[in-house]
Amino acid sequence: MYEKLRKSVEELFENAPKTNRANELKEELLANLIDKYDDLVSSGKNEEDAFKIAISSIGDIDELIEGLKEKDIFNYDQMQKHRKRSAFILSISIGLYIMSVVVLIMLNEVFMVNENISVCIMLTIDAIATCFIIYNAASRPRYVKSDDTIVEEFKEWKSSNNAEKEIMKSIKSIVWLGIVALYFILSFVFGAWAYSWIIFIIGAAVEKIITLSFRLKE
Structure with a gap:
């Protein structure tokens, strides 16, 4: 029956462009279809009924096929606008993190301001930068499915998956910028040049923990 499902999906993608992107989409859709079929069989449906229900649940795939041809499956114009805005916000945030260290050095070494x-x-500057990054991740547009078909579920999953990757990248950026800031604080304020470099080893471990946490969640 799995081969029958694959044949059905192959027929649906018959007019799709022969690209890696189309093949990936086809395989992901087939995997979702097989999962649905298995769930139906496990719930007591016979194989033929489970097959028919699974196939009927796919929904309208024409939009996906056209999207593959036009490279606009998930509204890439909107995604491109968000990427530009996201890049602008992240650039400002990174600039603030770097400037915060420069301000610290200037206040201590030039203006002799109290260390505390x-x-x-x-x-405070770092907190503002962090708020920008969090806002950028939280304001990312999310896809809202219009029905319960597999195609719409796939679109929603793809959008959510992209959002989680962006959040993970933002968290890693915050961690590393925080690590660099802490390195300069330990080195300049406390004069701990001899062992402050250890903070980078800790940062690498934290990054691995973040990646593992997101993978476990998936």
Whole structure:
């Protein structure tokens, strides 16, 4: 029956362009279809009924096929606008993180400001940068499915998956920028040049933990 499902999906993608992107989409749709078929059989449906229900649940695939031809499956114009806005916000955030370290050094070494006040000012700038990054991740447009067909579920999953990847990248950026800031604080404020470099090893471990956490969630 799995071969019959594959044949049905092959027929649906008969007019799709012969590209890696189309093949990936076809395989992902087939995997979702097989999962649905298995669930139906496990719930007591016979194989033929499960096959018919699974096939009927696919929904309208014409939009996906046209999207493959036009390279606009998930509204790439909107995604491109978001990428540009996201790049702008992230650039400002990274600039603020870097400037916070420069401000710390200037306040301590040039203007002889109290170390505690200097650190507080730096952390305030870092907090503003972090808020920008969190806002950028939280404001990403999400796809809302119009019905319960497999095609719409796939679109929603794809959009959610992209959002999670972007959140993970943002978290890693925050962690590493925080690591660099902490390195300069330990080195300049406390004069701990001899062992402050260890913070980068800790940062690498934290990055691996973040990646593992997201993979376990998936």
